[in-house]
Amino acid sequence: MKRIGIDVGGTNTDAVLVDGERILAAIKVPTTQDVLSGVKAALSHVINAPAAAGIAVDAVMIGTTHFTNAVVERARLERVAAIRVALPTGRSLPPMCDWPRDLYNAVDPMIVMVHGGHEYDGSPLVPMNPDEIRDAAMRIRDAGITSIAISATFSPLTTECEVRAAEIVRSVIPDAKITLSHTLGRIGLLERENVAILNAALQSLGKTTVQAFADALSEIGVTAPFYLTQNDGTVALADVAAANPVHSFASGPTNSMRGAAFLTGLENAMVVDVGGTTSDIGCLIGGFPREANNIVHIGGVRTLFRMPDLLPIALGGGTIINPENGAIGPRSVGYRILTEAKVFGGSTLTTSDIAVAAGIVEMGDRDRVKGLDAGLVRATLARISEMVADNFDRMKTSAEDVPLIAVGGGAFLIPDKVPGASEVVRVENAGVANALGAAMAQVSGEVDQVFSGMSRDAALAAAETGARNAAVASGAAVDSLKTLEIEDIPIAYLPGGARRVRVRVIGDIAFG
C-alpha cells in the first residue's frame, strides 16, 4: 500500500510518501498564499524522489486549513437558508442568534422556523406540517439560495423530521445542497445547528477546493483516489469530505499525534509537538488523541466538535530568551528564526541558540553563541526542563510512568529525562509527523444518542452497531473495525433508564 500524506499548516506544507510502513520520501516546503502551489511543490518532490521511481501511488491524504481559514476570514462563504423544525420550542432563540455579527452578515442567512421535531423518548413534539416547509422552500428558491441547513429537535435520536423536510425542499429545489444537522453533530440543538449552517456556508468552497486538489494531482500525474483528513484523525474520500467541510476543520494537531503513534509504534503515550512558537502536549489513547469535552468556538461560533485535548505551552524553537535574567518567552521570533536567531546571524537570543550553545543540536553558526555565559545556558535549560515536566504532569492521567514522544521541528528542546516519563522517545522524521499521520489515517464511524426504555447493555450494543454501520458507509473494511471509545452517561430526572451513549469505531480503508 503506497500512500502520500500532505499536511498544509500555517507555516509549512509537509509531504511524505510511504510504502506500507516504510517512509520513501519526505519534504517540508513553505506554505504559499494560494496553498495549491505549495501543495504541488511538495507533491512533485516526493513523487520525483529517487526512492519513488516506478511506484504507483494507491491513495493521497490531504490535511488542509482551507475551510477553517474561510470561516476565520469571513470570506468565500455562500448564502445559506437555515430551516429549524422545532416550533413551538426555541421560538425566542432563532438559529444563529449567538453568531458574531460579521460572520452572520457574511453568511446573510434566510432563517425559517417551522413546527415539528421530537421529544427525548422519540415521540413527536408536535406534528410536522409539510405545507409550512413547502412554503419556506419556495421562498428560499425565489431568493436564489441553493445551500440549506436543516435542524430538528432530538434529530440525533429520530432523524425523521430532518429527512422528511429535506425531501420536501428537494421537491421544490431539485439542485439544493442540503446539510442535515444529525449527520454532523450530537445532542445540543444550538451547537449542532451551528455546525450544519457553517457546513452549508462552505458547500461551494468544498467543491472548488476538492476540484483544485484533483487538478493539482492530475497535473503531477497522480491518479489515485484522494482523501481529506478529519478532525478526529481519520480520513474521508474527497467527494464525501467536500460535502462535509466542517469535518476538516482541525486536522493539523490530530495528524501530528497520529504520526507520532505511527513513528514509534506506541499506542498509549504522551506526545509533545514542539513548533516554532508553541508546543502542544497531548495524550494518545489507543493510537488516537484524547479528545477534549469542551465547547469549541470556530471563528466565534459555538460548536461541540470533538478536538484533541491539547495543552499549549509557550515554548518553541524560536522562543525569545531574555539575556539579562534568562526569562523564557512567551514571545517568539516564529518563522523569522532563520534571520533573527543568533546562530543564523540575527541578534535575538532564542531557545535554539541556547540549545546550540549547550551542544544539544547543530544548526547555523555555533561560533556566534560561543560567548554566551555558561551559567545562563545551564539555568535556561533547567527552566525549560521544569516547564516541560510541569506541563507533562498536568496532562498525564495515570500515576504510572508513561513514554513521552517528542516530535516537531523543536523536539531537541525536550530533555532526555522528564519526571513521570518512563522514557523520552525521539524518532527520525519527527519533523513531518503531521504528514505521516495524514498518510496513515483510517476511517471512523460514530453514534451519540439518547436511548431509553432498554437495558444499558442493549443501549450500548445498539450504539455500537450504529457506529460500525456508519464506519462502513464511510469506506471502512468491515473485518478491520475496532471499537475505540464507549461512553455512557445516565440522564438525571427522567424515567425509563434514559442514557446518552457515545460509541466510536475505527477501521482500515477498504480499497477496491
Place this chain on the structure above:
Amino acid sequence: MAESRKRKYDEAALRTLTRDDLEALEIGAGILGTGGGGNPYQGKLLALEALKAGYEMKILATDAIEADALCMSIGGIGAPVVGVERIREGREGLRCLTAMEELIRTPVDAIVCEEIGGANSMSPLVTAALGGLPILDCDGMGRAFPEMQMTTFSIYGHSSTPSVMCDLHGNAVIFSHAVSEVWHERMARACVVAQGGGAMLATAPMQAHFVHQFAIPRSYTKAIALGEAVIRARRQQEDPIAAVCDLEGGRRIFNGKITDLKRHLRGGFAVGDLELAGFDGWTGETASVAIQNEFLIFRRNGVVEVTVPDLIVLLDVDTGYPITTEMLRYGQRVAVIAIPCHDLLRSAAALEVVGPSAFGYPDIAFSPLPKAA
C-alpha cells in the same frame, strides 16, 4: 391585571442590568451552581434576546420594596440534557405569572429567583422583563440544589402551593395543594416528565417581609461580581481563582487532576464519585468529591473536609471558568474551592433538608467552614 397594579417600590432603587452584567452573571451563576443547576448559557441567550427586543431587567434590594408586596418565586424544572435540545419557547415564565395572578386574583409585585446557581439564574429575569416587574436581588438557595423543597422559603415555613407549571406548548398545570414540600416536588417531577422533560414552575407568592427575612440576600449582585472578577482577572492575566476566593470568603482547598470518575443513576439523579491527584502545593495528595447533580462532599486524603450545604466549586485551573458535573472528564485540571454558605442554610432546620444526611450521608456531620474575617 396590569391596570390594578400599584407600584410598591421606589424606581430610583432599581438597578437595570446590561449585556455585560448578563455575561458576568453567566459565569457567576455557574460558580454558584457548584457543579449543578444546568448551564446558564441558553438562559443568557434568552435574556439577551429579550434585551434586544427592548425589554428591561431591573433588580431591587429586598428591603427596597413595601413589606406587604407580593413576590412570586420562579424557576425551571426538568432534565438539563433535555433542555439543550428542547429549547424554551420563551414565554413559559410569563404564562406562569399570568396564570398565578388569575388564580389568586391579585397582581404580583415582584419576581423572585428560586435558585441562583446555574440555569435558573436567568429565567426569572426573562419572566420579570416580559411581565414588566422588578426582580428582587436574592434567591432561595444561594447556590444550586436538586429539589424544590430545598429552598430557604420552604425550610422556613412557606408553603409553595398553590403553584403553576407551564410548558412550551402552552399547557398550564395548577397544584392547588400539597401536604408537604416533598410531595409538591414529587408531583411536579412526575408532571414535568409528561410535559416532555422541561417546564417553568412558579410557587405561591410570598410577602416581601418574609422574602427579606428568609431569602439568601444579594444573589444577583454577588453572582455578577463573581463573574466580573473572573473576567477582570483573565484580562489582566491575574489568577481568576484567587479573585473568586477574595470575593466570597472562599478558600482554595486543592489543585488536582481528575484520575477517576464513576457515574450512575440513583433515584433519578446523576450520582457519581470523582478522584483527584494533586499538583502544585498538593503534589502527592489525593482528594475525592461525591456528586449528586451538585458537588456534595469533599475529602482530602480520605478525610471529609467540606460538605453540603457549604459550596464546593470546581474551576478550570487555568481559566477560572466553572466546571459542571456533565463536563467532568478524565485528566481535567481543576482547582477546588470551598465557599461558606449563608447562615440561613446552617440552622438545624435547614441542615435537615440540605445537610449531608438529606443526601444519603447520615454518618457525615456538617462542620461549617470558617467564614472570612
